[in-house]
Amino acid sequence: xxxxxxxxDIYDHEKNLTGRTMKRNDWTMxxxxxxxxxxxxxxxxxxRFLITQRVMTKSWAAGWWEVPGGGVKAGxxxxxxxxxxxxEETGLDVSNAEGGYQFCYHRENPGQNYIVDIYRFDxxxxxxxxxxQSDETLGGKxxxxxxxxxxxxxxxxxxxxxxxxxFEK
Numbered sequence: 001x002x003x004x005x006x007x008x009d010i011y012d013h014e015k016n017l018t019g020r021t022m023k024r025n026d027w028t029m030x031x032x033x034x035x036x037x038x039x040x041x042x043x044x045x046x047x048r049f050l051i052t053q054r055v056m057t058k059s060w061a062a063g064w065w066e067v068p069g070g071g072v073k074a075g076x077x078x079x080x081x082x083x084x085x086x087x088e089e090t091g092l093d094v095s096n097a098e099g100g101y102q103f104c105y106h107r108e109n110p111g112q113n114y115i116v117d118i119y120r121f122d123x124x125x126x127x128x129x130x131x132x133q134s135d136e137t138l139g140g141k142x143x144x145x146x147x148x149x150x151x152x153x154x155x156x157x158x159x160x161x162x163x164x165x166x167f168e169k
């Protein structure tokens with residue numbers, strides 16, 4: 001059986017669909033083309049946030065801390081993608097959780113421009129509710145905003161400077 005390739009939609013700078021797609025991780029995008037990714041921040045009533053640690057086999061930022069997220073597949077909405085990614089990586093269903101879309105930011109890299117939609121969901125969850133994806137994460141924990149900021153100071157938290165306002169009240 002052949003492996004099915006995952007495709008992502010291509011967007012313009014204003015996050016409009018162009019009608020074109022790209023193969024996942026095929027970094028040969030034209031200037032002005034973007035793909036869309038999502039991050040799903042989970043906040044508990046005690047003010048702690050779910051963070052996960054990347055497996056050591058990752059080619060980029062192995063062992064670093066992050067929040068769940070990933071690429072938006074072709075034909076998928078941003079909200080559908082964040083629900084899928086959070087569920088795949090943590091076992092948590094955020095589809096009916098309080099909260100939702102917060103903001104987005106853009107990154108421009110040669111051949112690899114992307115837009116990140118940031119979501120925050122408020123949920124009463126515990127560590128034992130998590131079903132972490134072992135091929136993606138070493139583990140997870142609930143951390144305070146100050147603990148996350150400290151991980152960034154150590155240089156081991158992904159995207160912090162772009163998403164730090166999502167950790168504010």
